[in-house]
Amino acid sequence: MATGSPGHITCWALGAVVLLQHREGGVGMGQCLRHQMHWEDLEEYQALTFLTRNEILCIHDTFLKLCPPGKHYKEATLTTNQVSSLPALRVNPFRDRICKVFSHNDVFSFEDVLGMASVFSEQACPSLKIEYAFRIYDFNENGFIDDEDLQKVVLRLLNSDDVSEDLLTDVTNHVLSESDLDNDNMLSFSEFEHAMAKSPDFMNSFRIHFWGF
Structure with missing residues (x-):
């Protein structure tokens, strides 16, 4: 990994996740059984995301389990700590950045969670995945992935703060070269996009399953 390209960095970063078995869920007419969700809302969520109906309902089940009792899902929010502790994220070295990018004011609405799950789904388009990958790796949020960002990426991937300055410099210089x-x-967004487009493993690695548990 010390000599990897940005594409390989992304693959490693988002490959170390817990993949959860998909669970089928039933859908009824009017209001979906057990889900407090109207059929029209479910159809709208499906139209606006890359998720299937069953995936949306499974995510909804999990969201409700974490919400205060009796709270309607459209009014409830989750903290970033709750979301980052989900099995799908808790082992991901970039879970705090993922939560930062997809939350609003450090809380998640149900639609925020759906948006996150949609981007990381298998069906999401490459351009959308690349856009969010760039935002996740832009630690200092200056609109570029600079050497400071790259060094943080390397430290997290190696899961250690005990990395020599020479190694950090070598890796960042190689990526930039x-x-x-x-x-x-x-790296500007266009440069990052160009690098990701050349990575054959990017689409397979930029996936996290948020449903089925």
Whole structure:
């Protein structure tokens, strides 16, 4: 990994996740049984995401289990700690960044959770995945992935703070030499997008299953 490209960095970062077995869920007419969700809402969520009806209902079940009792799902929110502790995220070295990018004011509505699950689903389009991958790796949120961001990525992937400065420098320099097309020592979104488009494993690695538990 010390000599990996940004594409390989992304694959490693989001490959170490717990994949949860998909569970089928029934759907009725009018209001979905057990789900407090109207049929029209379910159809709208399906139209606006890359998720199936069963996936949406399974995510909804999990959301309700974490919400205060009696709270309607459209009014309830989850904390970032609750979401980052989900089995799908708790082993991911970038769980805090994922939560930061997909939450609003450090809380998750049901639609925020759906949006996150949709981006990480198998059906999501490459351009959407690349957009969110860039935001996740942009730690300092300056609109670029610079050497500071790259070093943080490497430290998290190695799961250690005891990494030599020489190794960090070598890795970041190698990544930049491969992907920094204008030689300004940082990756713009277009440069990152170009690098990800050349990575054959990116789409398979940028996946997390948030349903089925």
